[in-house]
Amino acid sequence: MRIHVWNAFASNNSGSYTIVGRFPTEELAARVAAELSQVLEEHERWRRSPGSRHEDPENPSPLRVLTQTYSLTQSEADLADQGELRVWSTGHQVFLHDPWTLTLQDSYEEYLRGRGGKVETRIRHAHGCIVSLFELHGTLPKKTKAETVSAVVEELYADDGPLVTLAPFDVQPAWREGSRPGEPVLTLGAVFQDLDLAPGYTAVEGIARRHGLRVSVRVSEDQSPGDPLGWLRPSHPPLERKLFDVWILEAGFSSKEVARRLTELRRGRYIDGPTVLKWIPDAVLKRLTRARAEQAVKFLREGGANAEPRPAG
Structure with a gap:
């Protein structure tokens, strides 16, 4: 032999x-x-x-x-x-x-x-994702600062906003309003995919400018074992709209197909069938707008999964 x-x-x-x-x-x-x-x-x-x-x-x-x-x-x-x-x-x-x-x-x-x-x-x-930290600066009247910051966040997180259409499902953006002298009016963290960096940056800057703010960006490679934006959570100010998690309750006839669809939703973060089975039942996508959550649920159901949107905790 x-x-x-x-x-x-x-x-x-x-x-x-x-x-x-x-x-x-x-x-x-x-x-x-x-x-x-x-x-x-x-x-x-x-x-x-x-x-x-x-x-x-x-x-x-x-x-x-x-x-x-x-x-x-x-x-x-x-x-x-x-x-x-x-x-x-x-x-x-x-x-x-x-x-x-x-x-x-x-x-x-x-x-x-x-x-x-x-x-x-x-x-x-x-080889890790690029973490983008946007610092929005400007001189705002004290009476309208909170109102302006909230309006910026809502516009960024609109159904057609860059934090919804360009940010991946598995690393949701996070933000924090500045409260001390010299701090940015708003600090925003996002992890755009490589080909979405340019349109993402352009969209964030365009919204900031419409509200009289200028943008500076710091970039770094994500080398953290967990959430690269965890230090910015919970986000403040909170969104006025409700957010939803996507739950998978059963994988249906093919855990492999559900895993493939979930990998696609998470922008290429590979998931296999056995991993999906270990997760069930649990939230597989978190803190999405209603429209985006319903879109993901429909896509997973077409692959045979028993999935549903639930209000985010």
């Missing part, structure tokens, strides 16, 4: 990469983000064109032109597939985020500094 034994490890090579730059004015931050976004779009079209892997010195790639124009470090990474690199601005900040890459070349940070900014945050090769 012959026995073969293999010992292998997952390479786990690709992760997310985030750079945050800060600029002296919002106008400059918006201009830098727009210019870099345009270069990346042009480079992507160039990269997909025939023969782009063999760069012609007489016709360099858009990223190569950028590095030459600003005398930045040039690298063969200019020609690499950078995944889904996106650039956007929020207030004085410019964000670069790529969910699937080994690294980002030094020229991006050099470019931000060369345009008058400073690099305040870099998260290299993250």
Whole structure:
């Protein structure tokens, strides 16, 4: 008898990469983000064109032109597939985020500094979710401060608001109203998925601006074993609307199918059939708006589960 034994490890090579730059004015931050976004779009079209892997010195790639124009470090990474690199601005900040890459070349940070900014945050090769902490600042009359903060939260948590449409089911947003001098008017924590970061940030900033507030964002990688926003809970001020939990009472004919649907609802956080059976009966999604809870219940019932919404405790 012959026995073969293999010992292998997952390479786990690709992760997310985030750079945050800060600029002296919002106008400059918006201009830098727009210019870099345009270069990346042009480079992507160039990269997909025939023969782009063999760069012609007489016709360099858009990223190569950028590095030459600003005398930045040039690298063969200019020609690499950078995944889904996106650039956007929020207030004085410019964000670069790529969910699937080994690294980002030094020229991006050099470019931000060369345009008058400073690099305040870099998260290299993250495999956890990106935790976004929004700090809303502004001068509000004491008599109307609580009313304004409540209006902002209600708008953020509307059925079509960013905290409902873009936040994953399993890590619900949390917030806290500032009460001391120098504190933000409102501190809001959210864990958007990689491709929802830019639209999420833009939506939060738009709502804040409509109420006369400006936004600054701090980002970090979620490396906590539990709730990364637990320190902000319970949220204050509370929402005026009632929230609901989704309960699964029975898995029905296929716990595997229910697990697949629950994984989809939780934005890719993998769950298997035996795990679902261990949870039953219990709340599998928590503190959702009525519309979102009913949507999730309908989806789970279509997979055979006996599910129902219940008022959140």
